[in-house]
Amino acid sequence: MRYSTLCYVLFLILFDAFLVESGAAGGEKDGVYIVYMGAATEHGSSKNEHAQLLSSVLKRRKNALVHSYEHGISGFAARLSAAEAKSIAKNPGVVSVFPDPVYQLHTTRSWDFLKYGTDVKIDLSPNSDSNLSSRGNDVIIGILDTGIWPESKSFSDKDMDPIPSSWNGTCVKAQDFNSSNCNRKIIGARSYNGPEDDDDEIVNTPRDMNGHGTHVASTAAGIMVPGASYHGLASGTAKGGSPGSRIAVYRICTPYGCAGSSILAAFSDAIIDGVDILSLSLGSPASRFSDFKEDPIAIGAFHAVENGITVVCSAGNEGPSEKTVSNDAPWILTVAATTIDRRFKSNVVFDKNKVIKGEAINFANIGKSPVHPLIYAKSAKKAGADERDARNCYPDSMDGKKIKGKIVICDNDEDINSYYKMDEVRTLGAIGAVLVDDKKRGDASEFDEFPMTSISSRDAVEIFAYLNSTKNPVATILPTTVVSQYKPAPTVSYFSSRGPSSISRNILKPDIAAPGSNILAAWTAYNGEAATDKTKNIPKFKIMSGTSMACPHVSGLAAEIKSRYPSWSPSAIKSAIMTTASQINNMKGPLTAELGAIATAYDYGAGEISTNRASQPGLVYETTAIDYLNFLCYHGYNKSTIKVISKKVPAGFACPKESKADLISNINYPSIAVFNLTGKHSRSITRTLTNVAGGGETTYSVTIEAPTGLTVTVSPTRLQFTKNGQRLSYHIIFTPTVSSLQKDMFGSITWTNKKFNVRAPFVVGGR
Numbered sequence: 001m002r003y004s005t006l007c008y009v010l011f012l013i014l015f016d017a018f019l020v021e022s023g024a025a026g027g028e029k030d031g032v033y034i035v036y037m038g039a040a041t042e043h044g045s046s047k048n049e050h051a052q053l054l055s056s057v058l059k060r061r062k063n064a065l066v067h068s069y070e071h072g073i074s075g076f077a078a079r080l081s082a083a084e085a086k087s088i089a090k091n092p093g094v095v096s097v098f099p100d101p102v103y104q105l106h107t108t109r110s111w112d113f114l115k116y117g118t119d120v121k122i123d124l125s126p127n128s129d130s131n132l133s134s135r136g137n138d139v140i141i142g143i144l145d146t147g148i149w150p151e152s153k154s155f156s157d158k159d160m161d162p163i164p165s166s167w168n169g170t171c172v173k174a175q176d177f178n179s180s181n182c183n184r185k186i187i188g189a190r191s192y193n194g195p196e197d198d199d200d201e202i203v204n205t206p207r208d209m210n211g212h213g214t215h216v217a218s219t220a221a222g223i224m225v226p227g228a229s230y231h232g233l234a235s236g237t238a239k240g241g242s243p244g245s246r247i248a249v250y251r252i253c254t255p256y257g258c259a260g261s262s263i264l265a266a267f268s269d270a271i272i273d274g275v276d277i278l279s280l281s282l283g284s285p286a287s288r289f290s291d292f293k294e295d296p297i298a299i300g301a302f303h304a305v306e307n308g309i310t311v312v313c314s315a316g317n318e319g320p321s322e323k324t325v326s327n328d329a330p331w332i333l334t335v336a337a338t339t340i341d342r343r344f345k346s347n348v349v350f351d352k353n354k355v356i357k358g359e360a361i362n363f364a365n366i367g368k369s370p371v372h373p374l375i376y377a378k379s380a381k382k383a384g385a386d387e388r389d390a391r392n393c394y395p396d397s398m399d400g401k402k403i404k405g406k407i408v409i410c411d412n413d414e415d416i417n418s419y420y421k422m423d424e425v426r427t428l429g430a431i432g433a434v435l436v437d438d439k440k441r442g443d444a445s446e447f448d449e450f451p452m453t454s455i456s457s458r459d460a461v462e463i464f465a466y467l468n469s470t471k472n473p474v475a476t477i478l479p480t481t482v483v484s485q486y487k488p489a490p491t492v493s494y495f496s497s498r499g500p501s502s503i504s505r506n507i508l509k510p511d512i513a514a515p516g517s518n519i520l521a522a523w524t525a526y527n528g529e530a531a532t533d534k535t536k537n538i539p540k541f542k543i544m545s546g547t548s549m550a551c552p553h554v555s556g557l558a559a560e561i562k563s564r565y566p567s568w569s570p571s572a573i574k575s576a577i578m579t580t581a582s583q584i585n586n587m588k589g590p591l592t593a594e595l596g597a598i599a600t601a602y603d604y605g606a607g608e609i610s611t612n613r614a615s616q617p618g619l620v621y622e623t624t625a626i627d628y629l630n631f632l633c634y635h636g637y638n639k640s641t642i643k644v645i646s647k648k649v650p651a652g653f654a655c656p657k658e659s660k661a662d663l664i665s666n667i668n669y670p671s672i673a674v675f676n677l678t679g680k681h682s683r684s685i686t687r688t689l690t691n692v693a694g695g696g697e698t699t700y701s702v703t704i705e706a707p708t709g710l711t712v713t714v715s716p717t718r719l720q721f722t723k724n725g726q727r728l729s730y731h732i733i734f735t736p737t738v739s740s741l742q743k744d745m746f747g748s749i750t751w752t753n754k755k756f757n758v759r760a761p762f763v764v765g766g767r
């Protein structure tokens, strides 16, 4: 590796987001606690008030306060003992007190592919504006991440207008960072401490010493940079989703993860700074939180949305198991990842020039001729080691003498990061490695200068037969080349976290999918020791995979829509992105998961984003403040708690009499999830559409796609809009035709006039 140890550690964390889950998961110990006190008052909550509450509990100790949240959110973070935390929780006005959780980053020719690859049906109506990216000048995207590398060409402010007058943020002065690092593109930068760690001093600066934040920011709003490539691979023009938008940096992640207390501080600052969109490519395993009021991302996002900010988050990389989606609160736009039509090929040549397809990124060159001895790791098992460990190239399971100077074939059926395997075989003196792995090939692992590649188990049979048939097997691994227009694409990335939501099955999650495998974007030039832009061999652009990479594609698209319709609410923007999504791949077939099964809404939500159509949805499902309050009621919060949490509770508001989870299906969301359908009892759901297509009378008619075993009726079947902004409702009745629904079933409801298709996916299930 060319990177320092620190960088390498980061690298491992990036590719294995959930390997490290530290933080006070158990809860009953001393440390930083977050005290959440609901919505801030209009003029900001007072730091004094927080200090008073704190000192009422802490009689003697000073410096206990870590953050005070005053804008949008009210509350604070402080160093407390478990007993002190309990005592604070008893105060009126305190919604929740919980140990500071630690989140991890969600990482493991994207825009052009979207524009030309998947949009099988391109909107050619006269109003259509396919040059959206020239707009976006006054929209501000806040990025909560590892910081930024401001010298990257992606963040040049050439030709940009002056900073929008609405901007109220700041560009902090810190190590290797000052106001001259901000410009008309990067208009603000703030930095927060990471999770508490006594062993190591981490510099508190917006300068990105990791790369993730720079990658994500340039995907959302980087300008066009011709001639971008990763060491010559994937060369072309790099471009963000909204090249005209501004970037506000909130550095909240360090090598130890991203502290929830810092994330809340960043949300609070972003609300007063005046950002329009917030993009978070990080999260925690779905199982980590059982309630929104102990999840700082859900809390921060709630108050951001109340203040008109669209919040876009990655769904997580825990797929393809079900119920793994994180960041699943209904006010968040939750993004799954898909593959694109570009793959990285590194083939294996063996015997007398037989070739097997391999996928990976490596820059090694050990020759085109199969002259290197080949061995299956199982045959190199060390005395006393477990056979499964050995064939998986697990550390400390192989005999170095047997693999030295050879290419080693490793299985990959154990859940261990392939970078550990690479380290192990390389340290033992192997000259290359071949991973047998069906799952992660589309997410081309990057092995730098070590010749390593991944092959499918089907292709592996041939190579194993060859190994059996000869005494002195030989092979070589070819350096990576790029395959474009790969079919099928997109597919749902193997790693992408799947629905249903573990907190509320009556909200369909994830919401949407966007490119997240093998994404090329800007990178840090930090070389492990110094902040420098001159170090040789550090690439200016890098290929990364993860829902981390998918999230900023959607943030960029949301910014484009916001720039076109500045008055649209976060939920209108979300609806526009969801109802115009595509479910078709570049072979005109249904979108599938990476391994070939037809994808469902639990894989991709409404589908793959359509950058062309999303700016003209025709109709939108607006989720109102009251919808969110009702959601909290149905979710089990009482009126007094809700009044503290939200500043938008109207006088006389009361939770509906029968507030049960089933009713969540009725909040006006752009997708529908209905459960508890048992026997042949039917369930009626209501949705309301708002006309945003402009004036003029227009009539939409409905098309229902229903699975067998379910009758779906919609009334009325036609909706006649006579003016812009008009809202019309319809009812849907779901009736099972079988006595028990064995598994969740999927379908959709699409409203169509001559110009627009407004599609809402649904899922229906039994208990």
Ligand SMILES: *[C@@H]1O[C@H](CO)[C@@H](O)[C@H](O)[C@H]1NC(C)=O
Residues within 6 Å of the ligand: 128, 129, 130, 131
């Ligand atoms: C979009 O841009 C291209 C090239 O810059 C231009 O030829 C075309 O007319 C533009 N289209 C619209 C709808 O503005």
Ligand SMILES: *[C@@H]1O[C@H](CO)[C@@H](O)[C@H](O)[C@H]1NC(C)=O
Residues within 6 Å of the ligand: 168, 272, 273
């Ligand atoms: C700008 O930010 C400051 C705090 O930094 C705040 O007091 C002020 O109210 C903000 N102004 C606006 C217009 O939001």
Ligand SMILES: *[C@@H]1O[C@H](CO)[C@@H](O)[C@H](O)[C@H]1NC(C)=O
Residues within 6 Å of the ligand: 177, 178, 179, 180
């Ligand atoms: C910012 O830092 C650079 C490089 O260290 C220095 O040249 C410049 O004078 C600084 N600018 C300000 C405004 O402090």
Ligand SMILES: *[C@@H]1O[C@H](CO)[C@@H](O)[C@H](O)[C@H]1NC(C)=O
Residues within 6 Å of the ligand: 461, 462, 464, 465, 468
């Ligand atoms: C190779 O030989 C081993 C036993 O020596 C056997 O288990 C395996 O199935 C053989 N593989 C192939 C592909 O023939």
Ligand SMILES: *[C@@H]1O[C@H](CO)[C@@H](O)[C@H](O)[C@H]1NC(C)=O
Residues within 6 Å of the ligand: 638, 639, 640, 641
């Ligand atoms: C509302 O819920 C909170 C938290 O569960 C509880 O402490 C409080 O007593 C409840 N209030 C009422 C009026 O039921």
Ligand SMILES: *[C@@H]1O[C@H](CO)[C@@H](O)[C@H](O)[C@H]1NC(C)=O
Residues within 6 Å of the ligand: 660, 661, 662, 663, 675, 676
């Ligand atoms: C399903 O229905 C049962 C019985 O009506 C109810 O107790 C339960 O809370 C419902 N579950 C959900 C998730 O709504």
